[in-house]
Amino acid sequence: MLLDATALCKGRFVSDEQFQKSERLFSAIGKAEILDEEKFDIITVLSGSCPAYIFYFCELTQKSSEKLRIDKNVAGRFAVHTVYGSLAECSI
Structure with missing residues (x-):
């Protein structure tokens, strides 16, 4: 399962050949999404913020289980596997 995701946008100084090479490179290590440049701020927020919520969920699960x-x-491992298993079932 490839876990990396990269947003790509072809700039005006990039040739078609260069862009295709970049897309192949990033596709080899994960998901490469071609987006319009104006969408990059949104993708940055999603990619930067979502992990914090997942980490917070795992931390709260761990603390609640300790009580x-x-x-x-053990609780931490179960929390991580719960997230992993949920993502494995995700159809996106």
């Missing part, structure tokens, strides 16, 4: 006397490392 129920479950080892924090």
